[in-house]
Amino acid sequence: MKIKELRKLDIQKLNETLAELRNKSREFRFSIANNQLKAVRNLRVVKKDIAKVLTVLNEKRKEIEIKSAEGSEQIQGKEKK
Numbered sequence: 001m002k003i004k005e006l007r008k009l010d011i012q013k014l015n016e017t018l019a020e021l022r023n024k025s026r027e028f029r030f031s032i033a034n035n036q037l038k039a040v041r042n043l044r045v046v047k048k049d050i051a052k053v054l055t056v057l058n059e060k061r062k063e064i065e066i067k068s069a070e071g072s073e074q075i076q077g078k079e080k081k
Contacts, residue, residue, distance in 0.1 A: 001049045006056045014060075018053045021046055 006014065025046045031037035 001052060003052050003056065006052055007059075009056075011057065011060055014053055014057050018050065018057070021050045021053065025050065 006017075009017070025043065028037060028043040028046060032040055032043065
């Protein structure tokens, strides 16, 4: 999963993707513990994908906070006049 693809998604879709990746990570951990999975690298890839999704979610949340802060500043500026 590439970060450019993730940035195009909305917050709800990102949360769904995050839940899917966390489930996949859990399944990989159990498979590794039971010696059923030979490709341990898959767990690393999933962990990195989880980190990417969380990064994009935090970016989007900060954008929303900044926009709402700017909006409230403009409203307060009008009230002072």
